[in-house]
Amino acid sequence: MSTASDHQTSFISIVGTHTRDLQMLVNLSPLVDDPDSILTVIVSLVHETPVTWTKLREIDAWVTDLARSSTGKLYAVDMDGQLHFTEPAGMWATRDLGCPDGLVSLWVESDDLLFVAGDHGERVRVSGNQVDVAQDDQERRLNAVHGCSADDVYMVGEAGTLFRYHGQKWSELESPTNYTLLSVLCRSSHEVYIAGARGMLFRGHGNSWEQLKAPAVTITSLAWYRDALYAAAGKDGIFRLESHGLEKIKDVTLYRLRVIGDHLFGLGGRFVARFDGKGWWGGPVNSL
Template sequence: MISSADFSKQLLGYNIVDCVVRSRDKFYFLAREDYTQWTDWEDVGRYPDDTALTLRVISDFSFKPKDSQWGHATLTGFDIANAAVSLKPKEQLVVSSISGQIYAVGSGEAGMEDSILKQTRGGVFKLKTISDKLYAAGGQRTVGFREQKNNWHWHSESIPFNKEQDSRISGFDDLDGFDQDDMYAVGGMGDVWHFNGGLWRRVDFPSNLYLETVCCGGDGRVYISGYEGHTFVGRGDTWKKVKTKEHISLAFKDMVWYEDRVWCTNDSGVWWIVGDKLVKADIPAFAQISAGYLSARDGVLLLAGFYGAAYLENGQWHQIFSYGEMVDRCKAEGLYDGVLQARWHELKD
């Protein structure tokens, strides 16, 4: 587990909004200021914009000595953010905001890159690693990949989009691929498209539910999920609904393939897809409370959310932290007096 001192420096007063496995000994967490912990937040009568809240890119490098294992960079002006790993031209973590800001760190570099906002049709909703490239999915059927620093290639011109007719129903909120010549992009109201290496084609999908996530599984099939966790499995134009007895009130934030199954999560829990059925994941309680975001790479599954973080490796779960337990430890050790600063007045000034 993280030490109390490191927790107080890195995570106290912040909410995790994404997590990424760069390698089995390099984890990242995106964490945003939790304004509800400010002493003066209820006095103002409104909520701060995400751009007014600092975003931390927190690194957990287990190969380093304990006193230098944890660190963070602070980003300002980032609204809704997500991250993924780029392997070419060098291995880096890349963070984007919905409005197209880009930050990259790794392989001896760290810093902001040129905004991609003017290159996209809509906001950037998801970054995803497919083969060795970093892809972006965005509104109004935006798809592109990062060739190198400040250089992106966009597929969007190859994907039909009529602003007057398609704005309400179109994607994309997520994408995934078996490789760069076999990709699926999803979003909007049943808006699913497939890329075969040369052409993008709209898939005959059997539902007009709002779609949020897609996972190209290790079993050669595609899993697509949306409103209230309703999930479909198939490929091409052949799909069927995944059965479940669970009532899921929220769409999944992440779906990933790990070992022999699809893992799904949102703020309220973690699920598996096994035998074409969606079932509650049988995992330890400390892992269940870490629900929110998922990342799988290099033999490791990382799970993190508002209440904690944990990872699975070689069949063994390991707790990184429980937020509530760490706050209590920080108080007991004199690292936290239960009061965070009055940030609202600082923002207003």
């Protein structure tokens, strides 16, 4: 992997089953603003002492999200509108999803069904060999997607954009906010969390939402860990939902959360941390 001093390394997404079976998405971007020059690497990571990694694939594109199915198959999407995935033999393949404006986030329901959110409001459903793309006339960026089941999926985005796939079709829901939404987490068909800019945090489903008390921070990621909701807010730290609202539990810069095995993992810049319910362990992975 390149470690050129003229590139910035950012850990974007992490998946896996336990501390010795992790896969991580890493962007290498130029110090000047040039999205076309971003290079991506997917690595296998062991998050124990010593922390070690092995490169699995290098992609000459800006890859935005990584997911893993229950069978261990890996999926990734990029800003060229491509889906990258592992074949049964472990080889990688690429598929054009017909979204040249870029893909931002994906949720994998099974090896035969996944949903992808697009940079210009595309709502993509991939079922086997069939790709269905629903366009947004206003081309509003969609930032996150998550599902309760194959027939109950939410996407959120800029200016409070909120879509739901329900009953074999997409519909736009009445959003509880005009602020940009950055994360969605489905616990069940009647318990969905959405969050984003200025501490916007809501619990509900469909067109019924309750605002939860939170400080005016930008919530970038949500995760449900050990019967509690956790939120990442970048430089503002990690929060947990208590009876009175979101409460900061750790002053650390993390942007993405993921529950893997018995741990809650967090990513931010070159930083990888994990929480076991009692304490945090981890730090910068400078060898990447």
